[in-house]
Amino acid sequence: MTTPDFSFTLAGQDGQARAGLIATAHGKVPTPTFMAVGTAGTVKAMTADAVRATGAKIVLGNTYHLMLRPTAERVARLGGLHKMMDWPGPILTDSGGFQIMSLAKLRKLEEKGVTFRSHIDGTPYELTPERSTEIQHLLDSTITMQLDECTKFPATHKEAMDSMELSIRWAKRSRDAFVKRPGYGQFGIMQGNVYEDLRRHSAAALVDLDFEGYAIGGLAVGEGQAVMFEVLDYCTDFLPAQKPRYLMGVGTPDDLLGAVARGVDMFDCVMPTRAGRTARAFTSNGIFNMRNARFQDDSRPLDENCTCLCCTRHTRAYLHHLFRCEEMLGPMLLTIHNLTYYQNVMQGARAAILNKEYDAYCADVRGNWQRGPDA
Structure with a gap:
């Protein structure tokens, strides 16, 4: 199979915001x-x-x-x-x-x-x-x-x-x-x-x-x-x-x-991975510190809008427990979530640009961050 040339194709634009596709020898991005x-x-x-x-x-x-x-x-x-x-x-x-x-x-x-x-x-x-x-x-x-x-x-x-x-x-x-x-x-x-x-x-x-x-x-x-x-x-x-x-x-x-x-x-x-190792979670409701005592009896998922392993299998209380006990699973799960959240933000941005709704998307995401962990 012929290796494609390195290229960038613009798929859509909303204002200055761009959605594109990078083609490389190792796949498309x-x-x-x-x-x-x-x-x-x-x-x-x-x-x-x-x-x-x-x-x-x-x-x-x-x-x-x-x-x-x-x-x-x-x-x-x-x-x-x-x-x-x-x-x-x-x-x-x-x-x-x-x-x-x-x-x-x-x-x-x-x-x-x-x-x-x-x-x-x-x-x-x-x-x-x-x-x-x-x-x-x-x-x-x-x-x-x-x-x-x-x-x-x-x-x-x-x-x-x-x-x-x-x-x-x-x-x-x-x-x-x-x-x-x-x-x-x-x-x-x-x-x-x-x-x-x-x-x-x-x-x-x-x-x-x-x-x-x-x-x-x-x-x-x-x-x-x-x-x-x-x-x-x-x-x-x-x-x-x-x-x-x-x-x-x-x-x-x-x-x-x-x-x-x-x-x-x-x-x-390095922010999402470093934060994951230090108990900081990036979520659709803002940034949480999972060492905080407010989470010790919280049976909800970390982020109800996320489908990662951390959010679908475990609770906020469990994450809090892992970090308080210094178990290595805590940083592992929170790193998985943080990287997934970053990818979700970028995927949402791409979809919004293609639909020419990027400003509304940003306003919605930022508005949700203000709601906090008790929303």
């Missing part, structure tokens, strides 16, 4: 979509079957973590990341730049790339745009990300410009190193902090390199939702309508709804 984060080759507390049951069509891995353990070369010898983690569907891999800046020890940034010491054992490494691209190729990533520098926040215009221009030069080197083949894609990453002129310049330079898709980096780093939305209001317009747009590291369900309204197609964030 309806958009808008939320990517479950499987940083080290696993979505924490989840089997691959459990991830599939949430409705996820694409997952995310990370260059930095996988290059340290078990190494990209070992993953390749074992048949690639798809085989190793039992995920034959699409996988996007982050380039490792953000993790180097946030986790690595004694890092040094140069034109060539980044030298750093592992946060695990202090072993020295070098990561260049070429090496990052090679690692992602060894992993057999469906979507490869360019290596970029993650601009700090806040940053002056000069600091943001210098960082953005370095990321553009690294984008060219990443693009040159990318091995093109049917059904695989590489995304460039727009930088520029909160400065419209820099975002415009970054986007134009990346579009000239003709990536298969474009990411919006450097947001959700402390600027707050209002500022993030202000930046998205203009920067999605700088990106090609016929290519997917990916907002990196975002966010809450409300962040996702607002970003979709501004023309974003793809998202990832």
Whole structure:
């Protein structure tokens, strides 16, 4: 069977909100979509079957973590990341730049790339745009990300410009190193902090390199939702309508709804899985803390509108009990639910866009969040 080319097809639009379909070598992804984060080759507390049951069509891995353990070369010898983690569907891999800046020890940034010491054992490494691209190729990533520098926040215009221009030069080197083949894609990453002129310049330079898709980096780093939305209001317009747009590291369900309204197609964030491990539940009636004593005699499902394993088989009281006893099943069940809820929000958004009812959908979802756990 012939492998399809990597492509993005727009199926419908309501205002700036878009519903589309990404075709890849490993399957199709309806958009808008939320990517479950499987940083080290696993979505924490989840089997691959459990991830599939949430409705996820694409997952995310990370260059930095996988290059340290078990190494990209070992993953390749074992048949690639798809085989190793039992995920034959699409996988996007982050380039490792953000993790180097946030986790690595004694890092040094140069034109060539980044030298750093592992946060695990202090072993020295070098990561260049070429090496990052090679690692992602060894992993057999469906979507490869360019290596970029993650601009700090806040940053002056000069600091943001210098960082953005370095990321553009690294984008060219990443693009040159990318091995093109049917059904695989590489995304460039727009930088520029909160400065419209820099975002415009970054986007134009990346579009000239003709990536298969474009990411919006450097947001959700402390600027707050209002500022993030202000930046998205203009920067999605700088990106090609016929290519997917990916907002990196975002966010809450409300962040996702607002970003979709501004023309974003793809998202990832550790929030639903991390929250699941710390007793926080995202539900159609808002966010619950399952350690709260109010749930100890509550025999209702966590979310009556959800059909996941957690909500159809167990009660709020049982979840409360599991977390109070520090049983590992509590984080497992709540992670299943949170990821399912995120997928449900995205599926609902897609249906609303196709029906040209997106504003009403957002108002309804946000209204339900205000009802609280006793509704």
